[in-house]
Amino acid sequence: MKAIVYTRYGPPDVLELRQVEKPIPKENEILVKVKATTVTVADIRSRSFTVPPAFWLPARITLGFRQPKKEILGMELAGEVVSVGENVKKFKQGDQVFAASLVGFGAYAEYKCLEEDGPVVIKPSNITYGEAAAIPIGARTALYFLKKAGIKSGQLVLVYGASGSVGSYAVQIAKYFGANVTGVCSTTNLELVKSLGADKVIDYTAEEFSSTDETYDIIFEAVNKSSFSACMKLLKNNGPFINITEPLPSVQMLWTKLTSNKKLLLSRNPPETSEALNFLKELVEMGKLKVVIDRYYSFDEIVEAHRYVEKGHKRGNVVIIVEHNNKS
Numbered sequence: 203m204k205a206i207v208y209t210r211y212g213p214p215d216v217l218e219l220r221q222v223e224k225p226i227p228k229e230n231e232i233l234v235k236v237k238a239t240t241v242t243v244a245d246i247r248s249r250s251f252t253v254p255p256a257f258w259l260p261a262r263i264t265l266g267f268r269q270p271k272k273e274i275l276g277m278e279l280a281g282e283v284v285s286v287g288e289n290v291k292k293f294k295q296g297d298q299v300f301a302a303s304l305v306g307f308g309a310y311a312e313y314k315c316l317e318e319d320g321p322v323v324i325k326p327s328n329i330t331y332g333e334a335a336a337i338p339i340g341a342r343t344a345l346y347f348l349k350k351a352g353i354k355s356g357q358l359v360l361v362y363g364a365s366g367s368v369g370s371y372a373v374q375i376a377k378y379f380g381a382n383v384t385g386v387c388s389t390t391n392l393e394l395v396k397s398l399g400a401d402k403v404i405d406y407t408a409e410e411f412s413s414t415d416e417t418y419d420i421i422f423e424a425v426n427k428s429s430f431s432a433c434m435k436l437l438k439n440n441g442p443f444i445n446i447t448e449p450l451p452s453v454q455m456l457w458t459k460l461t462s463n464k465k466l467l468l469s470r471n472p473p474e475t476s477e478a479l480n481f482l483k484e485l486v487e488m489g490k491l492k493v494v495i496d497r498y499y500s501f502d503e504i505v506e507a508h509r510y511v512e513k514g515h516k517r518g519n520v521v522i523i524v525e526h527n528n529k530s
Contacts (some may be wrong), residue, residue, distance in 0.1 A: 276309025340367035355380025401413030494518025
């Protein structure tokens with residue numbers, strides 16, 4: 203089968219299209235013919251090994267010291283089940299599924315084995331494989347942190363970076379839970395964020411987002427580009443501040459935690475289960491959750507896709523369409 207392989211850390215050019223051995227499912231696994239995958243920020247960081255200094259050693263242990271342990275990236279996918287292990291009960295050949303592959307990677311390939319009890323479920327019936335592939339990481343992250351923050355109907359929620367993958371989902375999921383949502387984004391994305399249901403949209407290129415008398419029950423920082431002190435000024439007492447990209451608290455964050463009742467929810471991977479994906483599937487099928495796709499690329503254009511995502515200006519998600527040949 204064809205796969206995108208990288209054997210060293212570096213720029214997008216380290217990614218190569220190669221022929222590799224097709225996997226065989228174990229007794230508790232399903233074999234999925236991958237129809238679509240994505241380029242996430244996590245893929246970019248793993249490929250280039252750009253991680254926070256405090257996480258250098260743990261990341262080296264996980265990813266590989268001198269070269270990548272797992273040579274095939276790809277952290278979310280959608281596709282068709284082509285065979286199942288002898289003990290598999292939940293899935294059958296022909297099922298259309300979508301899944302997260304954050305732990306083992308491997309979605310940049312024509313076929314991928316997945317554990318039956320892992321984060322894999324039947325895909326929403328009303329969207330394409332490309333759209334389904336863009337749900338498992340961004341939407342699941344937004345859902346996890348908003349639930350962790352205890353979101354309730356009637357609360358005021360600020361989403362900074364509302365046009366990105368996680369941010370676009372956070373706006374919609376917060377609205378589903380009954381919140382009043384303010385999105386912060388650039389001029390070019392104002393209409394997009396409004397279309398996702400935001401009650402108010404702030405253009406950070408035209409005005410300082412913190413120059414308001416409004417205060418918020420929850421602040422969701424999706425891109426790590428806001429001022430922490432400005433966010434604290436707008437956050438109500440006892441309110442949670444979510445930052446999905448910052449794994450460790452800064453000195454300023456620690457001081458805030460010690461001297462106030464404000465809560466800090468920092469970066470961590472959501473549990474690898476199917477529960478959240480089933481919930482998101484229902485939202486999509488009810489028309490409550492829309493997938494924002496910035497660009498589609500073909501499998502052999504993945505280097506260009508990584509270059510584009512690395513610029514840091516994508517709207518929503520970037521999807522890779524995996525086309526199979528008869529020799530796969």
